[in-house]
Amino acid sequence: MRKITSLLVFICILWFAPENVFSQSVYAFSLNNLNFGDVFIGYPAEIKHKDNNAAKFVFLHTQWFRKKDFLVTLTLPQYLSRGNDKIPIKFRKRHAAWSFQDRPYGRKRFNPHAPLYIKNVGFFRPVYIWLGGKIKTTAGNIPGIHNGTITLTVEIL
């Protein structure tokens, strides 16, 4: 009887413990980089969110039997760099989308410069984020590989 009581107490703690104290495990992964490929100097290039070369992230939470709200923010570069050489990069609404399913249709577009709120996400339910962009090279750019970094931050609200 005492063990049963203890077990019930344990389950109650698991169930009712404050969420900011109990383990709030959220996991985010990068599944694809944003790759513009080969671009002629002096020409623009654009990757939309449905393009296979768009960046792709997935995140999920592992809080059993809970639905959680998320705040998603993207830290975006203004330039792609190679040493001192820079290429401006723009991110517009047409470049960013999210969905619960990993498929090209039914995605919801969002402004990548603004926080994205996603509500009522079930446990272990993946949320996919896609991001493209647009670059405009100039005749003064040097040949070679230019890089930048996108950082996705996912917070449980």
Add this chain to the structure above:
Amino acid sequence: MKFYTGILIFFLSSLVICQPSVNSSATIKVKLIKSLKIEKVKGNLNFGEVILNGAGQNLLKNPADGIEFLILGHPEKEAVVSYQPALLYPDNQNTANTLLFLPAVFETGNNINFTTPQNVKNGTAVHLENDDGTGVTFIWVGGKINVKANQPEGDYKGIFTISVAY
């Protein structure tokens, strides 16, 4: 008592592994490449004056004495060279009396002189050698024209086109 201690440890461990937010990064990458350009360095495909002697003749133009082109592009990339034989038309544009120019195309890499030339067949790729950050290859064009025994006299002109693509 041990059971409650276990719960307490579990509870405290939750504080340690508490993970309210998480980051993930992706790389953005672009490879800028120089666009292709082909420009004439020197020479021409002028076969000069030919004396019609009533017999067929083969007019030859050594590539070294023909046109020298320079291909400019991204260093260490391949560029496909394309060309076709060209028809030469007489002044009166009589299409029954055309001459056929059969080109002979060679490349000498980044050597501006016609030394150790390599034959370039239509549709094959040449390597753009790195010359101070620019890919270069010199192309030489010569060829031959077969003049028939009964070829009418006159000036014959045509356009020979050579193109390059990545």
